[in-house]
Amino acid sequence: xxxxxxxxxxxxxxxxxxxxxxxxxxxxxxxxxxxxxxxxxxxxxxxxxxxxxxxxxxxxxxxxxxxxxxxxxxxxxxxxxxxxxxxxxxxxxxxxxxxxxxxxxxxxxxxxxxxxxxxxxxxxxxxxxxxxxxxxxxxxxxxxxxxxxxxxxxxxxxxxxxxxxxxxxxxxxxxxxxxxxxxxxxxxxxxxxxxxxxxxxxxxxxxxxxxxxxxxxxxxxxxxxxxxxxxxxxxxxxxxxxxxxxxxxxxxxxxxxxxxxxxxxxxxxxxxxxxxxxxxxxxxxxxxxxxxxxxxxxxxxxxxxxxxxxxxxxxxxxxxxxxxxxxxxxxxxxxxxxxxxxxxxxxxxxxxxxxxxxxxxxxxxxxxxxxxxxxxxxxxxxxxxxx
Amino acid sequence: xxxxxxxxxxxxxxxxxxxxxxxxxxxxxxxxxxxxxxxxxxxxxxxxxxxxxxxxxxxxxxxxxxxxxxxxxxxxxxxxxxxxxxxxxxxxxxxxxxxxxxxxxxxxxxxxxxxxxxxxxxxxxxxxxxxxxxxxxxxxxxxxxxxxxxxxxxxxxxxxxxxxxxxxxxxxxxxxxxxxxxxxxxxxxxxxxxxxxxxxxxxxxxxxxxxxxxxxxxxxxxxxxxxxxxxxxxxxxxxxxxxxxxxxxxxxxxxxxxxxxxxxxxxxxxxxxxxxxxxxxxxxxxxxxxxxxxxxxxxxxxxxxxxxxxxxxxxxxxxxxxxxxxxxxxxxxxxxxxxxxxxxxxxxxxxxxxxxxxxxxxxxxxxxxxxxxxxxxxxxxxxxxxx
Numbered sequence: 001x002x003x004x005x006x007x008x009x010x011x012x013x014x015x016x017x018x019x020x021x022x023x024x025x026x027x028x029x030x031x032x033x034x035x036x037x038x039x040x041x042x043x044x045x046x047x048x049x050x051x052x053x054x055x056x057x058x059x060x061x062x063x064x065x066x067x068x069x070x071x072x073x074x075x076x077x078x079x080x081x082x083x084x085x086x087x088x089x090x091x092x093x094x095x096x097x098x099x100x101x102x103x104x105x106x107x108x109x110x111x112x113x114x115x116x117x118x119x120x121x122x123x124x125x126x127x128x129x130x131x132x133x134x135x136x137x138x139x140x141x142x143x144x145x146x147x148x149x150x151x152x153x154x155x156x157x158x159x160x161x162x163x164x165x166x167x168x169x170x171x172x173x174x175x176x177x178x179x180x181x182x183x184x185x186x187x188x189x190x191x192x193x194x195x196x197x198x199x200x201x202x203x204x205x206x207x208x209x210x211x212x213x214x215x216x217x218x219x220x221x222x223x224x225x226x227x228x229x230x231x232x233x234x235x236x237x238x239x240x241x242x243x244x245x246x247x248x249x250x251x252x253x254x255x256x257x258x259x260x261x262x263x264x265x266x267x268x269x270x271x272x273x274x275x276x277x278x279x280x281x282x283x284x285x286x287x288x289x290x291x292x293x294x295x296x297x298x299x300x301x302x303x304x305x306x307x308x309x310x311x312x313x314x315x316x317x318x319x320x321x322x323x324x325x326x327x328x329x330x331x332x333x334x335x336x337x338x339x340x341x342x343x344x345x346x347x348x349x350x351x352x353x354x355x356x357x358x359x360x361x362x363x364x365x366x367x368x369x370x371x372x373x374x375x376x377x378x379x380x381x382x383x384x385x386x387x
Numbered sequence: 388x389x390x391x392x393x394x395x396x397x398x399x400x401x402x403x404x405x406x407x408x409x410x411x412x413x414x415x416x417x418x419x420x421x422x423x424x425x426x427x428x429x430x431x432x433x434x435x436x437x438x439x440x441x442x443x444x445x446x447x448x449x450x451x452x453x454x455x456x457x458x459x460x461x462x463x464x465x466x467x468x469x470x471x472x473x474x475x476x477x478x479x480x481x482x483x484x485x486x487x488x489x490x491x492x493x494x495x496x497x498x499x500x501x502x503x504x505x506x507x508x509x510x511x512x513x514x515x516x517x518x519x520x521x522x523x524x525x526x527x528x529x530x531x532x533x534x535x536x537x538x539x540x541x542x543x544x545x546x547x548x549x550x551x552x553x554x555x556x557x558x559x560x561x562x563x564x565x566x567x568x569x570x571x572x573x574x575x576x577x578x579x580x581x582x583x584x585x586x587x588x589x590x591x592x593x594x595x596x597x598x599x600x601x602x603x604x605x606x607x608x609x610x611x612x613x614x615x616x617x618x619x620x621x622x623x624x625x626x627x628x629x630x631x632x633x634x635x636x637x638x639x640x641x642x643x644x645x646x647x648x649x650x651x652x653x654x655x656x657x658x659x660x661x662x663x664x665x666x667x668x669x670x671x672x673x674x675x676x677x678x679x680x681x682x683x684x685x686x687x688x689x690x691x692x693x694x695x696x697x698x699x700x701x702x703x704x705x706x707x708x709x710x711x712x713x714x715x716x717x718x719x720x721x722x723x724x725x726x727x728x729x730x731x732x733x734x735x736x737x738x739x740x741x742x743x744x745x746x747x748x749x750x751x752x753x754x755x756x757x758x759x760x761x762x763x764x765x766x767x768x769x770x771x772x773x774x
Contacts (some may be wrong), residue, residue, distance in 0.1 A: 003614065044614070045614060045615045046601070046613050046614045046615060047599045047600060047615060047632075048599075048601065048613040048614075050598050050599045050632060050710070050711045050712075051599075051705075051710070051711050051712035052510045052511065052512055052710060052712070053510050053705065053712045053714075053716070071701065072699040072701060073611075073612075073613060073699045073700045073701060074613060075611075075699065076610050076611035076742075077611045077613050077614040080614075090701050092702060092716045092718065092720075092721075093701070093720065094509045094510075118517070119517075120517040120518045121516050121518050122481045122516065123439045123440050123481075123516075124439065124516055124517075125439055125512060125513065125514050125515065125516065126512065126517050127512050128512065129507060129508050129509060129510075129511055129512065129536075130506075130507040130508075130511075130513050130517065130520065131507045131508050131534055147518055149516075196590055196591075199590060200587050200590050200591060203583055203586060203587050203590075204583075208615075211434060211437050211598070212435075212437045212438075213434060214433070214434065214435065223463050224460075224462075224463035224464045226433050226435040226460060226461060226464050227390065227432060227433045227435075227464040227467075228432045228433060228434060228595075230390050230432075245434075245437060312459040312460045312462065312463075313459075313460045314459060314460060314477050314478050314479055314480070315479060318438075318440065323437070323438070323439060324437045324438050325437075325438035325439070325440045327440075329479045331479065333479075333480065334479075355463075
């Protein structure tokens with residue numbers, strides 16, 4: 001029985017694109033340790049990554065099929081995925097956790113450039129002990145272990161139609177669940193209670209996992225957007241935000257919704273409208289060929305005019321896919337150009353008084369024809385109300 | 388409003404123990420980037436870690452309070468936690484993602500030993516780009532950045548009474564949910580459907596998150612235990628396993644249960660009984676003062692006698708806490724000695740025919756008085772039956 005979420009041709013395309021990019025970058029291989037990268041090339045659906053006891057490696061050579069170098073416990077599950085060959089070591093074995101095996105497997109690859117790319121750079125974390133990486137680097141002698149992250153992001157940033165459909169599916173599920181929140185949430189309930197009920201609804205509605213739920217509330221706005229919901233009870237005049245990253249076959253949606261509890265101040269309503277409007281500007285500005293810093297600039301105009309004091313997020317959106325955030329950053333400093341197949345969040349937010357923040361978020365795909373494909377069901381212009 | 392899951396004295400104790408250990412190991416500070424370590428010392432409850440765009444740092448100096456060095460977006464949430472001071476940088480800023488700020492904050496600490504511990508070793512992964520770590524190492528000049536993981540595990544491996552109660556709470560919730568599986572699962576349902584229903588029940592019953600669910604099934608046993616449930620439909624004669632890591636305030640339980648679908652072969656029932664028995668031996672052998680390799684040996688006896696062909700997990704259990712797996716490994720190679728306050732899984736498994744594996748698991752705390760404190764509700768000796 002296959003467990004692959006896509007036809008084999010999808011994985012073949014990814015490997016072919018990786019190999020083309022590697023030749024351009026003079027890499028003999030890419031070595032991947034992160035769950036999202038391992039999954040991208042193999043299709044493996046596992047949460048075993050929660051356990052840091054054993055590293056896993058996937059080698060994408062410049063020519064030929066992929067080689068999984070994994071602990072013995074992973075062999076059977078990986079064999080059912082898209083992979084050409086598998087090498088294993090008995091693990092846990094902290095004194096040699098795959099290091100000598102990796103040295104021998106990498107050493108046997110053709111050495112054309114003498115350079116192998118690892119996940120060393122931007123928005124990457126190597127999922128193995130650093131001391132083991134440094135030891136492997138020593139053992140590899142004259143072969144350079146270099147930063148492969150530009151190659152990885154070049155690939156993963158452009159989604160296929162099938163990938164976009166997974167994100168759309170997650171976004172649709174969560175959109176409908178957000179819409180139902182007013183049917184069960186009300187003043188007096190805690191942030192934690194509402195977050196839990198929403199998470200359950202999302203799972204029941206067909207999402208596979210819900211790895212990210214942030215929730216905050218406060219009179220006329222909230223003071224941060226990254227913590228999980230607390231025991232704070234909602235009160236009349238509050239704005240409640242819930243931000244959800246839920247997955248279908250590993251692909252994330254990532255967006256939030258705001259709710260007005262009873263009667264919210266006119267000032268909060270005005271700011272909410274400005275942020276809703278900035279989202280609209282973002283959706284209409286995000287086209288193939290646009291630089292993300294210009295997208296950022298276009299969205300900032302309305303926020304500044306509405307009295308923005310600051311936005312500590314440092315950006316107004318980001319890439320989205322097998323991770324809840326991926327490059328690029330929708331910010332003044334990022335000069336990435338939007339291309340068809342990119343999926344990004346449009347996420348304006350503003351603090352309008354000390355500790356009073358309002359943030360919106362939608363998910364879109366960049367298309368060939370110039371109009372963004374909105375994957376979420378667009379938030380209503382007026383906040384949903386909780387009684 | 389406080390969001391701390393423990394009284395402040397709990398965090399003060401942790402920091403005092405860390406500082407005592409650091410003095411013994413000649414470290415001027417510990418620098419922590421992993422979610423579990425950050426949470427251990429601060430109490431922060433956030434899933435923002437899902438986003439790899441921005442690293443976070445917590446510095447535990449050899450004397451004095453902790454210093455959080457975090458992206459601006461984290462400041463307000465971290466301020467509500469247990470931390471003495473906070474430094475921030477505007478992020479994302481890939482060209483300097485906290486590196487120069489960390490250099491200056493670490494540089495201002497007293498230099499007694501000239502050594503700072505990072506998460507570089509066993510069962511650790513540094514949550515920052517390796518190129519940034521290497522740059523920081525260069526910038527720190529003569530100060531050595533060394534492996535702090537032995538210090539971290541020495542602390543975290545011994546749980547306080549309050550920590551054990553969190554794990555017990557998670558284990559109790561999941562135990563009751565496992566018991567209810569036969570009320571809704573039956574032959575013809577898929578692994579994925581049953582996993583989802585169980586996950587929802589666990590959330591509804593009060594667990595905070597369910598980051599790990601593995602599920603497998605097959606006639607008389609399963610061929611692996613790490614993948615998520617598939618579209619495979621249960622059939623008469625199958626053994627179904629579900630393995631769950633669920634949290635309360637970040638603390639994991641991690642255990643599985645087996646279910647017999649209709650009439651299961653006598654051979655599978657015999658092996659199941661042997662594995663159940665090996666669990667019992669493990670629970671009775673795991674006492675303060677026992678070496679884990681002797682615990683492993685005691686459990687292996689019954690499995691070998693029952694016709695064990697192999698066990699690709701490489702161990703029969705592991706530590707448990709803020710991660711679903713922590714050191715030590717219950718294996719022949721680990722010479723750790725069990726101490727009061729350790730929480731471990733007892734997890735015997737055996738393959739008795741090609742592709743037919745049966746695995747059990749319980750969670751226990753090591754006590755002063757010599758008797759293990761079983762945190763799970765012990766699995767029944769006979770498998771629960773699904774019709």
